[in-house]
Amino acid sequence: MNKKIYxxxxxxxxxxxPHLGHALEFIQTDCAARYNRLKGNEVFFLTGAxxxxxxxxxAAEKEGRLVEEFVEEKRAIFKxxxxxxNIDNTDFISTREPRHFEGVKKFWQAAEKDIYQSxxxxxxxxxxxxxxxxxxxxxxxxxxxxxxxxxVSEKNYFFRLSNFQKQLEEIYKNDVIKIIPENRKQEIxxxxxGGLKDFSISRSKQRAHNWGIxxxxxxxxxIYVWFDALCNYITALxxxxxxxxxxAWWADSSTEVWHFIGxxxxxxxxxxxxxxxxxxxxxxxxxxIIHGFITVNSQKISKSLGNSVDIKNIIDKFGIDVLRYYLxxxxxxxxxxxxxxxxxxxxxxxxxxxxxxxxLNRVVALIERQGGKIKIEKNLxxxxxxxxxxxxxxxxxxFRFNQGAEAFLQLVGETDALVNQTQVWAIDDVEQKxxxxxxxxxxxxxxxxxxxxxxxxxxxxxxxxxxxxxNDKEFLGKEFEVKRIPPLFPKLN
Ligand SMILES: [Zn+2]
Numbered sequence: 001m002n003k004k005i006y007x008x009x010x011x012x013x014x015x016x017x018p019h020l021g022h023a024l025e026f027i028q029t030d031c032a033a034r035y036n037r038l039k040g041n042e043v044f045f046l047t048g049a050x051x052x053x054x055x056x057x058x059a060a061e062k063e064g065r066l067v068e069e070f071v072e073e074k075r076a077i078f079k080x081x082x083x084x085x086n087i088d089n090t091d092f093i094s095t096r097e098p099r100h101f102e103g104v105k106k107f108w109q110a111a112e113k114d115i116y117q118s119x120x121x122x123x124x125x126x127x128x129x130x131x132x133x134x135x136x137x138x139x140x141x142x143x144x145x146x147x148x149x150x151x152v153s154e155k156n157y158f159f160r161l162s163n164f165q166k167q168l169e170e171i172y173k174n175d176v177i178k179i180i181p182e183n184r185k186q187e188i189x190x191x192x193x194g195g196l197k198d199f200s201i202s203r204s205k206q207r208a209h210n211w212g213i214x215x216x217x218x219x220x221x222x223i224y225v226w227f228d229a230l231c232n233y234i235t236a237l238x239x240x241x242x243x244x245x246x247x248a249w250w251a252d253s254s255t256e257v258w259h260f261i262g263x264x265x266x267x268x269x270x271x272x273x274x275x276x277x278x279x280x281x282x283x284x285x286x287x288x289i290i291h292g293f294i295t296v297n298s299q300k301i302s303k304s305l306g307n308s309v310d311i312k313n314i315i316d317k318f319g320i321d322v323l324r325y326y327l328x329x330x331x332x333x334x335x336x337x338x339x340x341x342x343x344x345x346x347x348x349x350x351x352x353x354x355x356x357x358x359x360l361n362r363v364v365a366l367i368e369r370q371g372g373k374i375k376i377e378k379n380l381x382x383x384x385x386x387x388x389x390x391x392x393x394x395x396x397x398x399f400r401f402n403q404g405a406e407a408f409l410q411l412v413g414e415t416d417a418l419v420n421q422t423q424v425w426a427i428d429d430v431e432q433k434x435x436x437x438x439x440x441x442x443x444x445x446x447x448x449x450x451x452x453x454x455x456x457x458x459x460x461x462x463x464x465x466x467x468x469x470x471n472d473k474e475f476l477g478k479e480f481e482v483k484r485i486p487p488l489f490p491k492l493n
Pocket of ligand 1: 128129142145146
């Protein structure tokens with residue numbers, strides 16, 4: 001049975017340029033989307049930009065520019081970044097678009113029974129776009145941004161999150177929304193167990209620097225940027241006018257909805273968002289997949305350390321597919337991961353150039369020596385290939401991209417072993433030789449599919465070299481003409 005899956009990334013604030021953390025999330029999400037398309041599932045993949053943040057207004061003011069113009073420019077940079085990473089998203093939403101404004105206002109009104117006005121006093125960190133508790137501060141500063149939070153005292157609208165305590169407990173106890181990986185689920189469950197408090201979902205226009213979406217029927221207040229931004233997942237599909245797209249991809253309960261996010265925003269996605277949806281009587285997401293942070297050479301990425309990775313430079317040197325491969329191969333969801341160019345280069349040489357690249361080269365050369373054409377008559381590796389696909393599919397059930405990569409690397413190893421053990425180049429018996437070459441060819445054809453969510457361009461080149469012209473999966477009895485191509489993973493200078 002083929003599934004319909006709606007897959008989203010978080011939408012980044014566009015106040016600064018994209019970095020490796022964004023790349024990780026885009027690439028993981030893209031890999032999951034491509035895998036599901038490969039398996040015949042129908043996928044709608046959304047990403048976008050969160051633009052109504054006060055951070056954007058402040059960053060623009062600092063440069064003496066109009067906010068609208070500033071976010072447009074930054075949005076374009078993020079769109080180019082998606083292209084650079086070869087992200088195959090179906091749509092891109094900016095939270096400045098009319099479809100978003102319309103949808104957010106409708107959503108606010110749908111949730112109105114859980115919204116009330118109250119005086120509020122608290123300390124607010126603009127960097128976090130969140131109220132902090134006194135006890136969270138270190139020497140009076142936000143522990144993440146090292147800045148003094150603002151003291152805010154005003155009349156705000158509140159969302160009655162406390163109403164949803166029991167329902168949220170049940171939702172996670174029964175995996176109605178499945179949080180992956182397990183350690184993140186436990187964090188969310190203990191957060192809920194600690195007691196849910198109502199939270200402010202508006203601010204005065206003045207404090208918001210007149211930037212954001214106005215509260216319906218109150219021109220003094222704008223909607224809290226998180227309340228606004230979370231709605232992007234439904235406004236992009238046309239929640240605002242109940243469009244056919246919205247009905248097909250969100251409202252239809254047979255569609256799965258998966259959110260990919262970073263661990264720093266799990267509270268907003270696993271607690272606020274489901275409660276908001278329950279209140280507005282909109283269906284819940286099915287899965288929330290949470291990744292960790294990236295360190296570089298074992299240190300936190302920070303401007304002051306100057307250790308942010310020059311992604312463009314890495315791509316120029318290794319190619320985008322290799323960066324994709326490395327991030328998917330090296331990082332596991334449950335933990336933070338470390339990026340090191342040395343490690344990347346080691347994997348490039350060992351696993352890609354000497355592994356996959358060399359295998360393709362070897363097998364194509366062997367078939368060329370027989371005239372370049374191969375009639376596929378046997379598959380000696382059938383059991384191995386089936387076992388590899390099983391491992392690979394199991395890995396994707398839990399988004400263990402690293403284990404998916406391990407599975408196809410294992411097939412590279414087993415196929416290499418078949419070349420060496422049979423010494424196929426020295427066999428004279430035509431039938432025997434063809435049986436082995438057929439098996440090697442089939443293994444490579446499977447590898448081209450297995451690597452495609454990780455390295456889509458390399459996969460295309462492999463298929464070209466193997467003479468695969470369409471998406472045919474049945475190879476036995478057919479003839480293919482192989483072609484030598486430049487090395488998939490050339491020697492580094
Ligand atoms: Zn902060």
